[in-house]
Amino acid sequence: MKKKATSLFLLELILAMLIFFMAAAICVSMFAKAHEMNKKSQELNSAVLVEKNLAEMLSRAVSVDDACRLVTQLYPHAEISAPVKDTGSGITEVRIALDDDFLETTGQSAYQLTADLSEDRDLLTAGLHVYPADDTENGTSVYDLTVENSLSSNVSASAGNISDVSASAGNTSDVSASAVNTSDPLKSGTEEAAS
């Protein structure tokens, strides 16, 4: 009888363990999903803030060089490459290394903030992206933002404050018959919303 009681108890215990571990496996997968969602939303919040700050700085630029100056005010260690003149695209690339807290770093970076600046017919276009550091080449960005800025309208606003305004005030491209070379902000916005 004792043997029967023990075996019944064992059977019940094994059944209980089976049920518990099955339920635990489901719950642990839910925990993992929650943790991943948390990390993604932290990344997105920080990327939006960082790109918004940069976009606001760039909205006061009067030229591409002035835009680079404003970027270095915010991020002193930004890497700025000369525009690709040979291919005629004239894009100035700015790369900023960010750590896990989305602060600028000179050491190991966790994220990279990139800004592609170009100017066409008095319109400065900046394509802003945040990529995870280990996935910059063809990885998906955390957040994309395209910012456009009419350069000559900024001149009067900044006339009293920037010393090199007079040098860049007349820096508008020659009016040409070609189409305006700006990226479609609606398209980039839609791509971002879909991601």
Added chain:
Amino acid sequence: MSAWNDGNGRNDRYGAYAGSSGTSEHAGDYSGIWSGTPGAFRRKKQNDQKQSAPAPFGLPLLMVVFLILCLFTFAAISLVTARNDYHASQKNAENQTAYYTACNQAEEKLAALNRELADQVSSGEKISADESTPSYEIPVDDSHVLSVALEADTDAETPHYTVLKWRVETSAAWEPEQTLPVLQLP
């Protein structure tokens, strides 16, 4: 007494476990069943003792029910919190994108107006009052518009428009949902 003596040994034994108080007063009731079986008396004694300590049946299953409830509550709340947070972050990102999309459209229009103004000034055309203070609105989302007002600056080295207003305004009509009595006048 007759229930234990009906000859159906197994049921009798189980019934004895379930209903028995385990006292020796029932010893005589078993005598008919157990008599003649080797070691019967020892087994009977063990069974009697066994009756006094019921097995913990149901304890593991009970524990499992509580543990699963607890674990599932944590998991569900974590997932719901994280998902709500993620949706809020996405909404925030969409709002920023919508604002900058509207700003980009406004800047493109401003750049086009600047070019037209430069052409007009360079060709010596007179600028009318409407053309000197244009304004336009670009929708940001369902309930907001970006309202832009400009002023022509023809005296500058490069004629251009100065931004007088670059404001996000609400386009949805405000409907009061409830009123609050403030002061009763005689």
Added chain:
Amino acid sequence: MKKGASLAQIIFPIVLFAFFATAAILVILFGARVYQSTVEKSGDNYNARTLLSYVTQKIRQNDEAGSVSVEDFDGTDALVLRNDDGSDAYRTLIYLYNGQVCELTVLDDTTAELSAGTGIIGAQQFVPEETGDGIFHFMCVDAGGKKAETVVAVRSAGSADEEASS
């Protein structure tokens, strides 16, 4: 031998039960830890970022020539937003007072005190700064000690720069 066998019969279920109970407790503790970190991370920076987002929206809704500036208000740096509805000129002040970021709307020619504002959100620090050229920099440390910064640019030109810099 039978005594050994019966001992094993008693010990094995107990050991198995103990293993099950330990595993269950560990899983529950793990779940509680994940839940705690999820809630902590979503609350992290929430107050500071909400405040900065609020200030950004306020500026975007008041971006008109001469409307936005940072001025001294009763010994504290305050963000000042001016608007005129035609009949009266108002100014809205956003500043830090008594551990709370407060907002106060008064007529432009009225003097007011720091205590007259309505508290919006608790904060340890709130520093508005105009870094020139229509660019405003805000630094905020919320009640939990979390720091956040943001930059907002005013696109309208005009007297704001001269007023702020004078």
